Amino acid sequence: MKNGSLVKLIDVHKTYRTGEMEVPAVRGVSLEIKRGEFLALMGASGSGKSTLMNILGCLDRPTSGSYFLDNADVSGLDRDQLADIRNRKIGFVFQSFNLLPRTSARENAELPLVYSTQRLSHAQLRERADRVLASVGLAGREDHPPSQLSGGQQQRVAIARALINDPEVLLADEPTGNLDSRTSVEIMAIFQQLNERGITIIMVTHEQDIAAYAQRNVVMRDGVVVDDRVVPQRSDAATQLEQPLPSTL
Amino acid sequence: MRIAPTFNVAYRALRRNKMRSVLTALGIIIGVGAVIAMVGIGNGAKAQVEAQIASLGQNVILIFSGSTTSSGIRTGWGGAGTLKIEDAEAIRREVPGVIGVSEEVVSTTQVAAGNQNWFTRIFGESADYFDIRQWPLSDGAPFTPQDVRSANKVCVIGRTTATQIYGNENPIGQILRIKNVPFTILGVLTPKGLSPQGVDQDDIVVMPYTSAMKRVSGGTTLRNINVQIGDPGQIAAAQQQIISLLRQRHNIRPGRDDDFTVRTQEEIAEAATATSRVMTVLLGAIAGVSLVVGGIGIMNIMLVSVTERTREIGVRMAVGARGNDILTQFLIEAVTLSSVGGLIGIVCGIGASALLSTYAHWPTLISIGSIAIAFLFSAAVGIFFGFYPARKAAALDPIEALRYE
Numbered sequence: 001m002k003n004g005s006l007v008k009l010i011d012v013h014k015t016y017r018t019g020e021m022e023v024p025a026v027r028g029v030s031l032e033i034k035r036g037e038f039l040a041l042m043g044a045s046g047s048g049k050s051t052l053m054n055i056l057g058c059l060d061r062p063t064s065g066s067y068f069l070d071n072a073d074v075s076g077l078d079r080d081q082l083a084d085i086r087n088r089k090i091g092f093v094f095q096s097f098n099l100l101p102r103t104s105a106r107e108n109a110e111l112p113l114v115y116s117t118q119r120l121s122h123a124q125l126r127e128r129a130d131r132v133l134a135s136v137g138l139a140g141r142e143d144h145p146p147s148q149l150s151g152g153q154q155q156r157v158a159i160a161r162a163l164i165n166d167p168e169v170l171l172a173d174e175p176t177g178n179l180d181s182r183t184s185v186e187i188m189a190i191f192q193q194l195n196e197r198g199i200t201i202i203m204v205t206h207e208q209d210i211a212a213y214a215q216r217n218v219v220m221r222d223g224v225v226v227d228d229r230v231v232p233q234r235s236d237a238a239t240q241l242e243q244p245l246p247s248t249l
Numbered sequence: 250m251r252i253a254p255t256f257n258v259a260y261r262a263l264r265r266n267k268m269r270s271v272l273t274a275l276g277i278i279i280g281v282g283a284v285i286a287m288v289g290i291g292n293g294a295k296a297q298v299e300a301q302i303a304s305l306g307q308n309v310i311l312i313f314s315g316s317t318t319s320s321g322i323r324t325g326w327g328g329a330g331t332l333k334i335e336d337a338e339a340i341r342r343e344v345p346g347v348i349g350v351s352e353e354v355v356s357t358t359q360v361a362a363g364n365q366n367w368f369t370r371i372f373g374e375s376a377d378y379f380d381i382r383q384w385p386l387s388d389g390a391p392f393t394p395q396d397v398r399s400a401n402k403v404c405v406i407g408r409t410t411a412t413q414i415y416g417n418e419n420p421i422g423q424i425l426r427i428k429n430v431p432f433t434i435l436g437v438l439t440p441k442g443l444s445p446q447g448v449d450q451d452d453i454v455v456m457p458y459t460s461a462m463k464r465v466s467g468g469t470t471l472r473n474i475n476v477q478i479g480d481p482g483q484i485a486a487a488q489q490q491i492i493s494l495l496r497q498r499h500n501i502r503p504g505r506d507d508d509f510t511v512r513t514q515e516e517i518a519e520a521a522t523a524t525s526r527v528m529t530v531l532l533g534a535i536a537g538v539s540l541v542v543g544g545i546g547i548m549n550i551m552l553v554s555v556t557e558r559t560r561e562i563g564v565r566m567a568v569g570a571r572g573n574d575i576l577t578q579f580l581i582e583a584v585t586l587s588s589v590g591g592l593i594g595i596v597c598g599i600g601a602s603a604l605l606s607t608y609a610h611w612p613t614l615i616s617i618g619s620i621a622i623a624f625l626f627s628a629a630v631g632i633f634f635g636f637y638p639a640r641k642a643a644a645l646d647p648i649e650a651l652r653y654e
Contacts, residue, residue, distance in 0.1 A: 054648050057567070079572060080571045080572065080573075083566065083569050083570060083571045083572075084569065086566075086567060086569045088569070092567050092568065094651070098560065098651065100561055100564065110254075111565070111568050112568040112569055114254045114255075114570075115569040115570045115571070122253075161568065165569075
């Protein structure tokens with residue numbers, strides 16, 4: 001595992017240009033995330049956390065500064081190279097699930113493999129999608145389209161889709177934002193379980209109690225990191241699910 | 250990228266909006282169908298004209314008396330009376346490669362037999378005429394060179410003339426009175442149908458030109474001379490030789506216009522098919538416009554589709570689709586629309602041509618080539634008009650696409 005550092009940001013800036021005005025969104029963030037961490041990125045809206053998330057997800061490039069992912073500098077790559085990095089190393093989970101409508105859970109989960117350089121047979125594709133769907137508790141629902149699944153189930157399909165290419169890092173942008181609290185805990189239980197299996201997770205959230213499921217919280221304000229600490233009393237989603245939650249009733 | 254799932258995605262996207270896809274494809278169906286049917290009609294007309302020109306005979310050179318511009322007075326073909334019987338004999342004698350010559354005089358008159366009479370055309374010809382025009386007799390026998398030399402009162406008649414005068418009776422051996430001269434009918438020509446100008450070629454009496462000049466029309470000059478050449482390669486040379494021979498015989502000084510016109514069958518065919526060729530191009534072009542309109546319909550729907558599926562494009566990009574993958578996906582969709590439309594259009598076009606030839610009796614001709622071109626063209630329309638929307642999709646910014654509501 002080399003030096004154990006999976007993500008390394010060095011003085012990353014991102015400035016948007018609207019006409020003559022230059023709007024700085026991220027103003028010098030240096031951050032190191034180790035393999036196997038579960039980190040929550042927090043901050044109010046406008047704090048620059050979404051912009052930083054886009055850079056971490058290789059959807060956007062920093063204006064200046066360096067971004068090393070898995071010891072490779074990705075800050076200067078072009079569109080196609082970034083697409084390949086996203087395909088091989090990053091799994092996305094979105095607030096609004098972003099599943100393809102009228103498409104079965106299995107085919108949604110298979111989607112990254114369609115753009116993969118690996119050549120898999122139709123049967124292998126199917127086998128892998130079913131396995132990863134089963135790992136998030138969706139065995140038996142492989143053929144259901146999103147419209148026949150609950151919000152929590154849809155988010156699990158999205159997690160399965162993020163995991164199918166064995167990514168280095170799972171990026172979740174407000175993954176519980178559209179879910180009720182019990183379902184949110186269920187999703188956190190899956191995240192913690194995945195993290196225990198060694199998957200690195202970076203999660204953007206503005207909810208303190210959701211951030212409490214992570215190991216480490218990084219707080220941003222006005223484009224800079226203002227707080228970076230280890231969560232002192234970590235919530236354990238699995239234990240919470242065993243007892244009835246007063247808040248959901 | 251994997252191609253099979255991409256086709257699958259395209260297929261599903263098209264099926265999701267069934268009505269929209271059908272209507273979009275309809276533009277291409279109509280376009281391709283129109284191209285197939287219109288070009289079929291044009292080619293059919295051309296083929297018909299060509300067949301009629303071929304019925305003039307093979308390797309034929311036609312010499313008309315008079316020139317279209319003789320000393321400023323436009324006398325037209327056959328109008329000047331400058332061709333003599335001796336000219337024809339000289340051609341027969343002196344031009345190499347000639348295998349048949351027929352002196353021709355034409356008049357129209359009333360013919361009668363029994364209590365029936367009929368107004369028809371009288372062609373005076375030599376005995377070579379039936380070979381030159383490849384016009385065999387269906388009954389009886391043609392007149393002979395001896396009949397021509399002796400100006401015998403014999404003739405053969407066309408099918409129309411035969412039925413008009415004799416009905417179902419056998420005309421062979423009967424007497425036909427032309428200008429009160431009794432002619433014996435030797436045979437009946439096989440039916441030839443309409444000429445390119447719409448004249449009934451079977452409404453005719455053919456007799457030795459000597460008899461026609463002496464007993465019917467009374468003239469001493471020929472309207473035209475039909476010459477047949479044995480080897481197609483010699484036609485051009487023979488044409489030149491006939492021109493110089495006739496100029497010499499008619500004492501035309503260098504620099505003066507000919508008082509005759511020499512046309513090869515090829516030149517006549519060229520002129521006759523030019524019209525139908527122009528018609529084919531014109532019809533095809535008009536139909537092509539509807540194909541382009543169909544293509545614009547595809548572009549329109551693809552633009553709508555790209556906007557509607559902006560989020561899907563964002564998701565695909567987020568999980569690793571490159572710009573080219575997105576481009577290919579939308580291009581495949583557009584080409585699927587246009588080529589499926591093209592295939593249906595081909596079937597419709599063939600059907601429309603079949604209906605036209607059955608009910609309107611228009612000759613139509615559909616070649617494999619025109620089908621292949623129409624299909625390739627429809628696919629090309631899909632690529633051409635699908636490219637702009639597809640490129641637009643491929644150029645989307647994944648972040649904005651994901652945020653699109």
